[in-house]
Amino acid sequence: MAQTDPVVAPTAARRPVTTEHHGRTRVDDYDWLRAKDSPEVVAHLEAENAFTEQRTAHLADLREQIFAEIKARTRETDLSVPTRVREHWYYGRSFEGREYGASCRVPVSGPDDWTPPRPAADAAPDKPALPGEQVLLDLDELATGHDFFSLGGSSVSPSEQLLAYATDVVGDERYTIRVKDLGTGELLPDVIEGTLGGGTWDRAGEHLYYTTVDDAWRADKVWRHRLGTAQDDDELVFHETDARFSVGVGRTRTDRFLMVVAGSKTTTEMHVLDADDPDAGFRCWAPREEGLEYSLEHAVLAGEHRFLVHHNGTGPDFELAVAPIEPTPREQWRPLLPHDAAVRLEDVDAFAGHLVVHQRSNGLTQLRILELDDAAEDGVGDDYLVEFDHEIYTVGSGGNPRFDQPTVRLGYVTLAVPSSVYDYDVRTRELTLLKQAPVLGGYDPADYEEHRLWATSADGEQVPISLVCRRDARADGGPVPLHLYGYGAYEASMDPGFSVARLSLLDRGAAFAIAHVRGGGEMGRRWYDEGKMQHKQHTFDDFAAAARHLVAEGWTTPDRLVGEGASAGGLLIGAVANQAPDAFAGLVAGVPFVDNLTTMLDASLPLTVTEYDEWGNPEGDAEAYDTIAAYAPYDNVSEQRYPRILAETSFNDTRVLYVEPAKWVARLRERAVEPDVLLRVEMAAGHGGVSGRYQAWKDRAFTLAWMLDVMGLTQVAGSTSRA
Template sequence: MPDAPPVADRRPLTSTHHGQQRVDDYEWLRAKDDPDVRAHLEAENAWTQQQTAHLADLRQTIFDEIKARTLETDLSVPTRQRGYWYYSRSFEGKEYGASCRVPAAVDGPDSWTPPEPAEDSTVDQPALPGEEVLLDLNDLAEGHEFFSMGASAVSLDDRYLAYSTDTNGDERYTVRVKDLTTGELLPDVVEGVLGGLTWSPDGRDLYYATVDASWRADKIWRHRIGTMQGDDELVHAETDGRFWVGLGRSRSDRFLLLAAGSKTTTEMRFLDTRDPDGTWQVFAERREGIEYEIEHAVIGGEDVFLVLHNATGPDFELGIAPVSPTPADGWRALIPHDPAVRLDNVDAFAGHLVVSQRSDSLTQLRVLELGADAEGGIADDYLVPFEAEVYTVGVGSNPAFDQPTIRLGFTTMAVPPSVYDYDVATRELALRRRTPVLGGYDPDDYEEHRLWAEAPDGELVPISLVARRDRPAGPVPLLLYGYGAYELSIDPYFSVARLCMLDRGAAFAIAHVRGGGERGRRWYDNGKLGHKRNTFSDFAACARHLVQEGWTTHETILGEGGSAGGLLIGAVANLYPAQFGGLVAQVPFVDILTTMLDATLPLTVPEYDEWGNPEDDPAVFDYIAGYAPYDNVTSQEYPPILAETSLNDTRVLYVEPAKWVARLRETDPDGAGRPGVLLKTEMSAGHGGVSGRYKAWHDRAFSLAWMLERMGLAEGPAPGLAGPAE
């Protein structure tokens, strides 16, 4: 076993940008197939294994706790689509689940009430009468070290199932088609697919997207069932390197909708499926800075396009337009722009519309009931009420245009994910299922809070926090999670694995930092491009606030983030090292300057609107160079760091954390290579880490054991965990 951290060779590579020389000693680690690179990654893994060997029993204990709290043989709430109820199953002892369906009863009073399985159903029995197993993912994963299910879609005549799989983690999926009447696979095989799969209404054609060399979805294709991929028709090719493409079908099945979008601009096309060989039409030509999406609806007996857009304000407006090409000045407001409410999405049904929105950093569902005799076609407009200080609510699976109910999901950091059906006519919520948590779990044993930290510029940053009510008095260890990019909101969520930390006396908090979308478009705008540093100072402000309010101490607060959140953690390590007792960076985007200087790398060009283009603009170069985690590592003291990555990641390449850790070791003021810095590389996985739920539990147990030791909570069992329910 190694007696010191591995030392990477320094092989200087000099480049010049805007008259400035940049020396990179570890760029050679990018050569993925170089035996020296593999040997270095394996050496880092060996060091990590040695340094955490004493945590093996704790890791197993945490895994056992996760397993004991999980109902392993389980069933999702069935969703009705045409003449079937669709659902997924999981099985005790199996890594993956299965997708299934059963025939739906004829229409009637209870036709939208999902069936419930028999209480004594087992792994080897059908969960519901007439069960048809569409796909058993365990069979598909057989013989593969890595397996990931991509998209799946059933044709509108219920005959064909198209599905995509990835067996190495690079997110290039292979599509196959199953004939559900015979159970046989068709000879059709489509490779190199990214994103969803969309059937034409007649079931003859399957639409899909492929990527270019930089992993940008740039082409939409139409595949005729029974033909070879080489004969597929190119529907659209996007030549602007900032734009990616995607395709879907309106819930009414009337239109195919093709979107081309960048970080700041959208252009959509539509095709009336009554004429599948007709001409695609551009709804509104792209205008820089104008984002929009369209959906088909019938309001007041008239076919219209709903247009969710930012042409009148940054937090979006819901407009109406004719079912024809219509520029922005022809969009009539249905829900005018309101700077206090961010409109995120709209779902159209035959009798109502559902708007997903957020206000004051909380998610909301807004229902607009349609009425032919009502003014403007809208009979009522209201919010679905929920009672909780911090929560997350969102629209679930609702594939049928004429369904009278809305399937939605609700959760908090203490209440497990809950599936409801909302009856629009009666305005009643019916709880269909709450994810069971075994071992005597009671949400009332935990308290949740919304806190507000003041950033250096006076902005108030929301924090969501959960802890046991019977935690020890005084400050407790705490894990602070952050992301802060792409306008993605990290809303409160429940985690079984997190209970292993909470039940040992720690607290968990989410810092809703700028760069996310929690407080509207301005929250995003003030955390990207030339405002990116706000993300880092917001996170540090949240940590300080939690210490000042007596929740924790700087010695026992840990920070965690992944991907763009890993960039946050890397920047915080350089800027605020004394504020944290440890940091976890998962698939971290820490070598941002190198990546954004190379337009040939995956996703670089589409990311210019998020980070800037340092190759063309010297001011952008200087700004990114000033915060890039890899470029700003110094000889200062750092807290213990755990960096986790995957060799086949195509979003954030493994080389970024590998280089970052190498530089951290090089700059150790004690010359010992910072033994408390660990790099763990999965050698057969992608951006999402290992595949299979048991593997994922072991993987999370590794991280949690490391964190619990940093918190001083590695000794002793978790309190309050009873045995699995009988």
């Protein structure tokens, strides 16, 4: 469909602000846009939204069609697989026509009940899904009257009589904790405000531990709240004064230990409270040592209480060691799984009869089972992987709160196989499928093909790519439109996953691919180290190499290739827009970190100091300044022709401020040759975008319709026949 004549794009006034660092002079014409409370700024953002709506008005019908497709493929009234916590099965419910759903529970049938109950096939929204169902939280009721709603976490007390839950109704990720009496349904008078997420109960169920943030949005304090008292009377348990470190608090699966963890991007320190000896208070288990990262998991090996220490003290890809529960120097940690450069050990979960190790090798996630054997010298017997057949997949364990459980709840997904929940019985080594996320309308994973490809980056590094498309998409052997996603920061791995919304692209003949660029953790710690700080350019080179490899191998053409990334992935998109504009027809930048030099120069902004170890400190280090200045998207916009660009942001985002994409779009309009740039601002949302599933579907439908327009797929006949 041809676009109507374009209306005039908003023009931001140029009001130069000159700064100097390390003898380098920098002029910023649009910094005035950060004045969030200014009516002029709000008016400018609203004008951007109006312009975007006008420029995409021709896609309105397509947006509605895609939303209808997502809705038609989704079982709107559904139930999650119940998880056993003490004497109840806990689960979530969703209901047709409702945004948020409810959290519920039913009693277990007995101490040996490890088989999750199945809901009645005809469970209606106004009827219990299981006999004896108790609704703990009606999230739609809690969201009533709010434009935004997020449940930050909920935790049942050890007695299962109380529920602590946290809510955010603004989008700024500052939560309020309340406590509900599950016997009466009434709220206790306790209200804890300004927290970062939910609370952690002590073993007696008399106190809640929680964290708060400082002015730079860094989690710096852990507090203890006694039920029935005012927040002003809460006890400060731990205060982290080093601005590079953030704190958190949690309880072990055994319920014996409370742990406060203080961590920077490169260093960890843990403080432990033993519930068997509470008068001893929190004790530092191993003092921070620059560059040493570690975590603790309570286990019982050969009848002895031990800590499993997951640490990088012997190599970058981590080792699993065993140590006493008392504070122990590093030289006394005994290796259980020594460091292996070919295997990145990511985490460990301990149970009464087995250990579950989360690891990755050759770019794929793996679950490793270590069966415990009291007769063995180290308390460990058989050691093996849970095997799967697909070429590319993602597997991980979760929903395993009981220390004595004989099963491992795990999740499995591929780009074509919907999210699947299994129970693995360690005693019998049997894998039982409990549920696969339903995709309505006759969806068959066999209709799609998945591939692992490898691109050669600028320095010769081999970069993995995961790809999916319909088997009939390339019936003639020719190229197809393609959506390429990337991230590349914080050692976060963009592993293969399924998306119902993505089917609206695939079933119109497009392919989807993930470029597993450096800066992520897909190929081990080295992969992360080579995509951060002074090596950040590798991230952008890898993404451009992936795009060009897909063209060279005949999968797509530059005029039908759309790249996308969000947050730090939005920085990737902004850098690639400057460095390889000819490789793409369109680029989508979600909540993009595109003005990173300005942000990293301002230590008062949220998260800046804690991220010096990720990006560098350009304020204190001239070399770091030059490194960031060389690739910063906003600073490197030039007079050249750019792909079509859609930038999406949220007004209440505290992680990447809305001003970054606003300034970037203004500079693109100023400098680019015949720019086609749109800015879309959610005025009542945070970093994660809008809340509520229907709103999220509409939001994604907008983006997908824009992509399809760039790809030239807006008029494909029969596109909804497989919905």
